[in-house]
Amino acid sequence: MTMATAYDISMSEQEPEEQSNNSVVAVENLCKSFDGRIVLNGINLTVKRGETLAVLGRSGTGKSVLLRLIIGLETPDSGSISIDGNEIGGLTVDRMGEIRKKMGFLFQHAALYDSLTVRENVAFPLRHNRKDMPQSELTDRVKQLLAEVGLAADLNKMPSDISGGMQKRVGLARALALEPEILLLDEPTAGLDPISSGEIDDLILKLQRERQMASIVVTHDLHSAKTIANRFALLDQGDVVVEGTFEDLQQSSIPFVREFLKHL
Amino acid sequence: MSDHATTVVAEMPPVHPGNADVQRLQSSSSETGLLMGFFEWFGNLGIFSWRVLRAAVTPPFEWRELIRQLDDVGSQSLPLVALAGAAVGAVLAMEVRSSMSRFGATSLLPSAIVYSVIQEMGPTITGLVVSGRVGAGIGAELASMKVTEQIDAIEASAINPLRLLAVTRILACILMLPLLTVAADASGVVMGWIAQTLVQPISFYQFIDAGFHGATLKDFLPPTFKTAVFGLIIGLIACFQGMRTRGGAEGVGRAATNSVVLASLFVILADVVLVKFILVVFH
Numbered sequence: 001m002t003m004a005t006a007y008d009i010s011m012s013e014q015e016p017e018e019q020s021n022n023s024v025v026a027v028e029n030l031c032k033s034f035d036g037r038i039v040l041n042g043i044n045l046t047v048k049r050g051e052t053l054a055v056l057g058r059s060g061t062g063k064s065v066l067l068r069l070i071i072g073l074e075t076p077d078s079g080s081i082s083i084d085g086n087e088i089g090g091l092t093v094d095r096m097g098e099i100r101k102k103m104g105f106l107f108q109h110a111a112l113y114d115s116l117t118v119r120e121n122v123a124f125p126l127r128h129n130r131k132d133m134p135q136s137e138l139t140d141r142v143k144q145l146l147a148e149v150g151l152a153a154d155l156n157k158m159p160s161d162i163s164g165g166m167q168k169r170v171g172l173a174r175a176l177a178l179e180p181e182i183l184l185l186d187e188p189t190a191g192l193d194p195i196s197s198g199e200i201d202d203l204i205l206k207l208q209r210e211r212q213m214a215s216i217v218v219t220h221d222l223h224s225a226k227t228i229a230n231r232f233a234l235l236d237q238g239d240v241v242v243e244g245t246f247e248d249l250q251q252s253s254i255p256f257v258r259e260f261l262k263h264l
Numbered sequence: 265m266s267d268h269a270t271t272v273v274a275e276m277p278p279v280h281p282g283n284a285d286v287q288r289l290q291s292s293s294s295e296t297g298l299l300m301g302f303f304e305w306f307g308n309l310g311i312f313s314w315r316v317l318r319a320a321v322t323p324p325f326e327w328r329e330l331i332r333q334l335d336d337v338g339s340q341s342l343p344l345v346a347l348a349g350a351a352v353g354a355v356l357a358m359e360v361r362s363s364m365s366r367f368g369a370t371s372l373l374p375s376a377i378v379y380s381v382i383q384e385m386g387p388t389i390t391g392l393v394v395s396g397r398v399g400a401g402i403g404a405e406l407a408s409m410k411v412t413e414q415i416d417a418i419e420a421s422a423i424n425p426l427r428l429l430a431v432t433r434i435l436a437c438i439l440m441l442p443l444l445t446v447a448a449d450a451s452g453v454v455m456g457w458i459a460q461t462l463v464q465p466i467s468f469y470q471f472i473d474a475g476f477h478g479a480t481l482k483d484f485l486p487p488t489f490k491t492a493v494f495g496l497i498i499g500l501i502a503c504f505q506g507m508r509t510r511g512g513a514e515g516v517g518r519a520a521t522n523s524v525v526l527a528s529l530f531v532i533l534a535d536v537v538l539v540k541f542i543l544v545v546f547h
Contacts (some may be wrong), residue, residue: 073416093315093424094322100422107420111413125421129429131324178422 008177022048023082024182024214025070030079032065039065041238042079043233047231049181052208052215054229056222056260061235062106063218067184070216071105072096084181101129104213108187110158110167118170122146125177145173149203165196172203176211183207183215189224201227222261234260291535312504316434318434319427326428333436337398341440342447348393349448350455352385353377357459371474373460378475381452383487388535389452390445391494395527399502402433403523404433406506415507430507432488441495445488486542493534 023046032040047053055063068074070081072088081088083099091099122142126133133141146152149169156200159167168188173234175183188204189197201224208215208228219225225232226246233243234257242252249257360376406429409415418425457471502523509519 068416073419093319093426097422097424100420103415103420104419107413107417111417113409113414113417114412125423128324128326128421128423151284159414174417174421 017044024049024084024247026082028080033077033220038238043240047214050212052229053231054225055218055233057235060069064186067186071103078171091222101178102180103182104180106171106175106185110171112170114159117156122173122177149173163178165192183213187219189221204228275433309504314432316426319424320431326432329428329432333432337436338440341394341397345390345393345444345448346451346472348389349386349452352389353381353452353455354459356380356386357456374471374475378453380526382449382484386449386452386490387445387487390448391531392528395498395531396524399498399523399527400520402502403506404516404520407509407519410509433503437499438492441491442488445491483547486546490538494531497530497534501527
């Protein structure tokens with residue numbers, strides 16, 4: 001177990017070059033507040049290629065806000081976020097768009113376009129970002145993505161006609177459409193039954209093995225986190241309380257960590 | 265003098281505001297809040313307009329979505345606009361006939377109908393009908409997308425939502441309003457002729473000939489093209505209200521209502537300014 005601050009200091013002292021070279025996502029001293037309420041208070045995190053970081057914590061501790069800041073849907077009060085070495089602060093909308101092409105985002109409630117079919121939802125990022133892609137190639141790609149998430153037979157259904165688990169799968173297929181290097185998953189198993197949760201976990205693991213992406217998973221589901229993540233960060237009161245492997249979390253003597261893990 | 269004043273103030277007992285004072289303070293505070301909200305709304309609308317303008321002039325252009333919106337704003341509004349125009353034409357014919365017959369000026373009826381419809385009633389009715397149909401539609405659609413994170417999903421997919429959603433809808437409104445106005449004008453004039461000919465038979469050719477007698481393009485083009493400004497107002501306000509929505513289903517309803525109310529209000533206000541502008545510049 002390592003305290004967040006201690007972890008960051010040790011990382012920066014011992015292997016600064018390695019850290020900067022390998023980190024696909026680097027968050028430094030990130031602060032964010034809403035209406036005077038501090039949500040994130042100087043967070044430091046890094047994620048390397050092929051690594052999955054699970055961000056844990058109680059509701060309202062800013063986990064989803066962290067993901068929204070990383071993809072640029074929110075603006076930080078202070079601090080910096082680097083994606084693949086590019087600092088995203090102050091970028092124009094179009095330049096930020098270029099950075100976003102490296103990222104896939106699965107929203108907590110899937111956020112599918114409700115007026116489009118499953119096929120059109122997955123085709124949407126491709127249609128707008130790969131305008132030179134031939135229609136036949138686009139169709140094949142969409143079918144392949146939906147087959148990967150096990151929905152090859154549901155191409156023409158509307159989002160309202162499929163279950164929550166299926167919606168999450170479509171959201172995942174859409175997030176993968178642009179072949180991102182970084183995958184951001186906001187509560188991928190929230191509201192799903194244990195079988196559907198397990199299927200989503202297996203799917204994420206399979207994708208990670210095949211694509212070697214850097215992933216950040218925000219979740220309350222410790223079981224799911226343990227299955228898909230190889231590193232963990234526990235947030236409390238706007239700060240990272242502990243960061244490390246699951247064993248590090250289990251060995252922590254911090255009362256909050258012990259209380260959090262007690263319910264596993 | 266100054267010391268004295270200070271002493272007097274220092275010796276005065278603390279003032280406890282009575283009910284009337286409290287009400288006055290609260291009223292003053294709410295008025296200040298209202299004023300601040302008013303300026304904040306205009307400031308945010310200005311920032312939004314600037315961002316939309318920037319997105320509109322930089323590629324890539326969303327042609328497919330623009331065509332879809334042209335269809336939605338144009339052909340889907342056409343029956344309603346034509347019907348409203350026809351109703352206005354018929355009502356005008358009946359009202360104007362009643363007034364003019366008192367002065368024995370029924371021969372001027374075709375001109376009165378044609379000028380009234382084309383110069384004012386057609387454009388205004390089109391603006392208000394489209395404010396209602398399209399303004400509410402855009403406001404509710406974008407608000408619903410906003411509260412269900414669909415706009416965030418567009419942005420997360422590396423697509424500029426202003427370019428995809430706002431620019432296309434605003435452009436569609438700007439381009440389609442003059443065309444819809446022509447449709448409203450045409451149905452208004454035709455219905456005016458029908459209403460007229462039912463009372464006093466006159467051929468359509470004679471009606472049009474008398475109606476447009478002595479008219480020039482200056483009389484008809486500016487009022488028709490002023491509706492492009494109405495389109496800008498409707499599209500801009502509806503997109504702005506929709507994309508800033510918060511608060512679930514209630515927020516969506518509020519956005520739709522506000523879009524219609526504000527767009528209609530600003531269309532009427534803009535009409536006052538544009539009529540004066542047209543009179544000064546073209547006459």
